Amino acid sequence: MIIRCIIRDFCINMSKYIIALACLSITIASCKKRNENPAKSAGNNILSFTINNSQVGEAVLNADSATIRIFVKQGTDLTTIKPEIRVADKASISPASGQQVNLLPDSVITYTVTAESGATQKWQVQVKIYPKPNLASYKPDVKPDSVFQGYFTRYNGWNSGDGAQSILLPDGRTVWMFGDSFVGEVNPDRTRVNNKTWFINNVMMIQQGSEFTTHHGGTSDKPTALFVPDNPKRFYWARHGFVDGNELYLTLMELEKVKVNGRDELAHHADKMAVLSLPDMRYIKMLDIPYRNGISYGDRCFSDGNYNYMFGQKGNGWNNYLYIARAAAGKAKDTWEFFAGDKGWVKDMSSATTIKMATHISSAPTLINRNGRYYMIIHRNFFSNDILMFRADKPEGPYTDEVKLYTTTDADNSYLAIGHPQFMEGNRLLIGYSVAGDIFKSYKNVDICVPKFIRVTLPE
CATH class of the missing domain: 2.115.10.20 (Glycosyl hydrolase domain; family 43)
Structure with a gap:
């Protein structure tokens, strides 16, 4: 439909054709920009991230930046953690939920979520030791x-x-x-x-x-x-x-x-x-x-x-x-x-x-x-x-x-x-x-x- 409109406009008025082509280029560019940040797509979101028996409060999930920050109790052995993770429907995650990982304090570990469509998003998870209140x-x-x-x-x-x-x-x-x-x-x-x-x-x-x-x-x-x-x-x-x-x-x-x-x-x-x-x-x-x-x-x-x-x-x-x-x-x-x-x-x-x-x-x-x-x-x-x-x-x-x-x-x-x-x-x-x-x-x-x-x- 867009091409037929462009051809018709070209035959009528060359200036309108140039304007339409410019608008089409902008539309394509904006689509490419959205595809470069699939974290905003619900299909490859992490919905919850839990470290059982060690976690302090709720994990802070930011879908826009694809980051997670989580606090744990002092003395927690982070080398044998098996996080429980819930992702979007029909999506998969690697490392898998329940798989043992090494989450050293303040270090960052990457999880990759794959949507049903095949689109992937890398999530950065950071674990911090909960500070003692003063x-x-x-x-x-x-x-x-x-x-x-x-x-x-x-x-x-x-x-x-x-x-x-x-x-x-x-x-x-x-x-x-x-x-x-x-x-x-x-x-x-x-x-x-x-x-x-x-x-x-x-x-x-x-x-x-x-x-x-x-x-x-x-x-x-x-x-x-x-x-x-x-x-x-x-x-x-x-x-x-x-x-x-x-x-x-x-x-x-x-x-x-x-x-x-x-x-x-x-x-x-x-x-x-x-x-x-x-x-x-x-x-x-x-x-x-x-x-x-x-x-x-x-x-x-x-x-x-x-x-x-x-x-x-x-x-x-x-x-x-x-x-x-x-x-x-x-x-x-x-x-x-x-x-x-x-x-x-x-x-x-x-x-x-x-x-x-x-x-x-x-x-x-x-x-x-x-x-x-x-x-x-x-x-x-x-x-x-x-x-x-x-x-x-x-x-x-x-x-x-x-x-x-x-x-x-x-x-x-x-x-x-x-x-x-x-x-x-x-x-x-x-x-x-x-x-x-x-x-x-x-x-x-x-x-x-x-x-x-x-x-x-x-x-x-």
Whole structure:
């Protein structure tokens, strides 16, 4: 059509022919220019580039320049990396996705993507080690969280107690576990309804969105603890837990009230794990957690997709030594490994050594994996009002760079600062902490024993 138009124009007017020819030359030149940069064609694009277990944040892909920049954790062995790569539909890539490559820090490796049409594009991939944030300039910003404080201002079911440890379920629900708790009805003026108030040692709440349901043993007219030992003289304090496959594992401490030199004390007999099926929360069985040499595992748990970890503690509650154990994902019922310092991870519990920290601290540390760093949130010691943060490159530490996040001011004594990373808002972490209120006075004011919630900014 274009040629016929040109010939016709030539016969009519030579000047129009020259103009048309010039326009045609420009069109051809612009086509050649586009073919020289096929990266802008969706047919040979890289859509995602992932280094499993080592990557920090998302890879930065630039289709215009055909470049990818990706950050990895410090200490990553880049000589044996097997990147997972997704390309455009019906395109191929070389080296292939999953093929081992040598990605030395700051070096560039070339991947070639071939579209279905045969057009190729070379992509330049650069890997960088993620730098440590400068905590010297980090100033935590702390604000009360009115939303969760409102959630926990309750008038029936669980209404006050300590612990408030949360576990995110695969379907998006959150399980909340509590130790000593009040269950029952609360008057509008926040006093307890005397004949409808019960004190029990472990309770569960399940959160779905803004709705909470209380789960306990016994009946609604006479609630009992959700988990009860076979020995009627003993009871369980609820701790934390983790999800492994289609099962929920909840850690418990088995205790008994005893007299020692005329004083009431608690004897610690055993540590347990209750196994529940998901998503129906049906009880399956109770497992033993090794409790030897005074080391109690199960205070807090952490999962990274490859392993489930349990923190242990040994001490008097005021000044504790921390330990850590782990089991491979899908192997929670099998033999656990224990961190043994220079020996690494061993199956012999007697070889377990303490996590290296600059100071003694309380129990129940929360571990947050953020941009390839592990941040531990924990109280300075039991009934201290200081909530601290430490940093490490691995779950087993060593933990350094102590930062005081917050000093509680709304109670004489606070304890068990717990982070809830599933409720992160940007870089603001939700933290709840228990308060040591007078349980007898709480009959006149329920809020004396209700956990408090704050949000704290974390380092980028």
